[in-house]
Structures are given as C-alpha cells and as structure tokens.
Amino acid sequence: MRTVTVVGASLAGLYAARALRSQGFEGRLVIVGDEHHRPYDRPPLSKDFLKGETGQDHLALADAEEIAELDAEWVLGTRATGLADEGRSVLLAGGRSLDTDGAVIATGATPRRLPGPELSGVHTLRTLDDAQALRADLAGGPVRVVVIGGGFIGAEVASSCAALGHDVTIVEAAPLPLLPQLGEEMAEICATLHGDHGVTLATGTGVATLRGGPAGRVTGVELADGRLLPADTVVVGIGVRPNTDWLADSGLALADGVVTDAGCVTALPHVVAVGDVARVDGSRTEHWTSATEQAAVAAHNLLAGATLKAHRPVPYFWSDQYGVRIQFAGRRLPTDTVRILEGSPDDRTFLAAYERAGRTTAVLALNRPRPFMKQRRELMRATQPVAS
Template identity: 50%
Template structure:
C-alpha cells in the first residue's frame, strides 16, 4: 500500500512493477485528481502558458499498467503498525504486507480574519484559484515569503504585468540557505524586474471588508493588496501517525535505508532520514528527491535487511524566475565558505561553490547548468573544497 498519490508515491508504484512485483498495490490519495507534477503550479500553469492536462505524471495507459487499486479523495486517518493496517477518513481500513508513507507536506498558514483573496499554493486547486485571481488583473499582488515558491509566484505575477510586493522576514531572501551574499543577488533579481521588496519585516495581519485590502506589517506600515499568496514553508503531514508509535520529528524518522518500521518505509517531503553522504539527518522537499526516494523506499520493502542499501543522494533542485534558472545541488548553509568560480553576481549569471569543514558541500548556479551538474558529481565523490576550487581555476 502506498499512502500518498504523489510524485513519490506514483514513481514508487512504477518501481515496484518494473522490479517484477506482481502483487496487489493500493494507492491512497487525499485529492480527487490523478497524480500530477507540482513544479508547474508556480510557473507555467500559474502563468496560463499550460493547461492542467500537461502536468499529469502519467498518461491513462501507464496508470492502467500499474494495475493498482486507486483510492482517491480519501485521507489516511490512522495506522496500526503491528498489523500494517491503515484507517481512512471514511472509517474503512486497508491492510498490506508493506506500506510506503508518501503523504507529503502542507503549507504553513497565517490567520486570514475570514477574508477572501488570501491563498497558499500547494495543490492544483490552489493554483487554479490563484490563476483566476491573476487573470482578473488585480491592482496589487502581495507575496508573503521570499522562498523559492514565493519568488516564483512573484516572478509569474510580474511577467503578467502586475504590481507585486514581496514581504520577507529575513534580511535577504533565502539567507538561511544561501547566505547573505547570494541572498542579496536573489533580492536584486526581483528588484531588476520591478518588485517592491520589503525585507526584515513580518506580517501582523490582514485588513479588508470581506476581501483582503491591506497587509499589516510588523514595523507599523501596511501594503495594499487585492490578492495575497502566502509562502512561508510547509509542515510534514504526520498527524495521522501520532498514535502509531512511529518516531515523528519534523517528518517520519527512518533509518538510512528509508525504513521507518518493519515493512513500513517513507519517502518524499514527509521522510526524514540520516544521509550517510553528508553525515546528517535531513528531510528534502525537492522534486528530484521525491522521485529517487520514492523508488528507493519502494524497493526497500521488497529487500531483506541484508540486501538493503542506504539512500545517500546529493539533493538537487531548480527554480525558474524571469530569465534566470537557479539550480542548487548539495546542502548549503549560511555560514559555509562561498567561492564564485565563474561569471559574476553583478550580471546575475555565475556559479558558486559552498565549502564546509574542508569539503565541497554545495554548488549554486544562475544560468550555469553545466557547472552545477559537474560539481554535483564532485560532491557525490566527497571532493575537498580546496580540490574543487583548484579544478575550477584550471577551467
């Protein structure tokens, strides 16, 4: 049984069939939609460049080949670990020999005071609702949070010709991940395109008459807005597991093979596991990880303990904003040593290496995909920071 008709869950089911598993597969999903791809929700679909049929993860024939029992529009409400039985929100139960937890995460929210026009962006229905708002040509769009989702929504709205204000509590966007220097570059990209950035300030609340009209900020000022999109991070969907006995700590805690308990594995945004490549426990919310971990965790359910292999990827993701493709591989931190190895931050086209404790731990590229892929491989090989910089200097 796969709990979560998500990217991780769908790719897990495909991996099981490719590996020769011919038993029954039940897939439970809380949305009524067939599985779809999420990255276009803040980009092509939100922009109106694509329609929703283009974001399907698999065509009808491929879904049929999975020969799965789809339980869509049903939410998991509880898990009995001993019997490997999941209780659904309608009171029915489903038992299995192996269970993959891929329930993902949900958006953090702010109190809305019951006002319309305030949204989060996580699922297809969220995207279509925000898109309808943007197509109505609002006077002003406010985005709360300058993380990657917020930044992409802001870029999409600006490219529609709308006035956009981005409100971020940190001094620079993405400062907790990329550090101050690179975070400043991210801020400048938005300023280059006419975004009104309000940095180092939080949100105290929203005002309006039935519909949002203003965002009140913690410094006493306010921002006029007809539409607000809140992008302040996510929370793993683990509440349904609180009585299960599984270890929960910012996700479902697994061993290095993605196993959370005998016969129960986890993958995607909800999974937290020790990655031996980096020597740290991590939870990764990236598209690429959902695919790879979904496949790995599914095959872990078919493997014996002796056959099981650790899951030790180099996390990788990308973000499209205006004419910039931003890619990050590895595990960057704000206090890492940062070295620009090609291009310049002034031109917003460069590659930067991140080093920690003498080791190469990350590479960031602004329109530098070749460099990101090259140094991603070096991260996987455990290359020292000094050696990585030397390699860059020889190019």
C-alpha cells in the same frame, strides 16, 4: 508480501509505485490519495501553469499507458485517517479500512497558514486546486499582490505575477530571501532579481495581521513594523508542515515528519516513508529530486524486509525566477567562502563554488546548467563511499 498500500498519490507515491513494480513486486498495489487528481507535477503550478502558458493536461506525471501498466487500484479523493494493527491496516475517511502487508507513507506536506480570520483573496499554493483558484483570482487584470515569504514558492509566484503585469511586493522576515540556503553574499545577488523586474522587497519584518473589508475580502497586509501594504490578492508562502496528523496513534516515531533510518524504513520494517513527509536519517528535504531518489531505496528495502540500501544524497534544488534558473547542490556551512568560477553576477549568469579548507562543499549557478551539472557530478563522486 501480497499487498502494498501507497498512501499519497503525488510525486513520491507514484515513484514508489513505479519502483515497486520495476523491482519485481507483482502483488496487489493500492494507491490512496486525498486529491481527486492522478499524480501531477507541482513545480509548474507556480510558474507556467499560473501564467496560463500550460494547461492541466500537461501536468500529468504518468500517461494512460503507464497507469495501465502499474496495474494499481486507485483510491482517490479519500483521506487516510490512521495506520492500525502495527501498520497492517490503513484506515480511511468514512470508516473503510485496507488490509495490507506493507505500506509506503507519502502524504507530503501542508502549507502553513497565518492566524486570523478567513478572507477571500488569500491563497496558499500547494495543489492543483490551489493554483486554479489563484489563477482565477489574477485573471481580472492588474492587481496589487503581496507575497508573504520569499522562499522558492514565494519567489516563483512573485516572478509569475510580475510577468502577468501585476504590482508585486514580497514580505520576508529574514534580512534577505534564501539567506539560510545560499548565505549572505549569494542571497544578496539573487535578491536583485526581484528589483530587476519591478518587484518590491520588504525584508526584516513579519506580518502582524491581514486587513479585510466589509465584504470579507483582503484589503491589506499590516507588517510588524507598522507599515500597511494595500493588497487585492495575498499569497502566503511561509513553509509547510509534514502531513503526519493521521499517524498520531500509529506507534511510529514522529518528529517534524515520519522518522526513518537512512533507508527510509521506520521502526516497522514493513512501513517506509518517502518525500516531504519523511525525516530520513535525521533530515527532512522538501525537494523534487529527493522524493524521486528516496522512492527507489524505500521500495527495495520494503520488499527485502530490512534496510539493505541507504539514501545519502548530495542535496540539490533548483528554482526558476524571472527567466533565470537557480541551481544549488551540496552542503554549505556559514563559514564557507564563495568563489566565482565563471560568468558574472552583474550579468545574472554565473557559476560559483562554496569552499572549505581548499575543498568544494557546494555549487551555485544562475543560468549555467551544463557547467553546474558537471560540478554537481563531481560533488556526488567525492561523497561516494570507497569500495573495499
């Protein structure tokens, strides 16, 4: 394999490039990205960067020395438009193509948008450019912010906006934010963080439409239950869809992502997929840790030309809201029971275990990072296959 092309220049793509080099690939390495920026860290965009506590120069995932050591050709500000010749050619916007022996698909995901007219003051938050636009919109002083969607991005944006002194309302279609991830009991506890910091929750209802003024700027959010929320700025955080449109004619299996086996390998052994765009062994996971762990497995299998390693992690995510770090690991079912191991929900600091038939299936912590990581390691050990 003389040339490998990584399509996607964000977290998963960078980690795949690192893994290829560390595992001995010495050939031509090309990294294609539709943004003009080199890989940067996205989690701070909704937190410290949005609040103005950190700048763009602190977001870089690789410094100049590492960029040089990767010895890669960077094709930035260029969108991939197709994968042809059974994965041996990457087509680019403008008619250019790249011949390649192997490909890593790491094109991530795109925020879902609300239908309706384009209005200024309405934002999504995925890229650095998105964050810069939202930060500029909030810089003029206290405004009325409506966040649509109470998931991780929505909750973190609400937390940052509240810290900046804005009047914030979260609209969540489910009865509680994070209900599918945490279950009712724990989701209710986490939802109290919003009220603790003066953020209003409007749950159990969706959005009917956005209202705009004569200047084409958003003025309000009309809810499905008939309420009208005045708004100067709206942030839409209703999930993402994987960036697979460019692969429509590639011959790869696409189903809510690029379908791969447990080793991140597609039906073409010289094409692998990692990160938010990858549906690995029937599951697509939109979290930082998954992207970094998948990259090493995918690189190994790509260089081997076959699936020799599998990625079967214990799911893990974290979120920082209102000065509280929420951490979760494991696989819970709705029938699992929850037990507080230490701390108190009333103090907004505790460690809890989800249990099934006397066995811990998942753990949740608020501001208990050290005991949480111990419990997470135990979960990981319990799920490792026993050597024969």
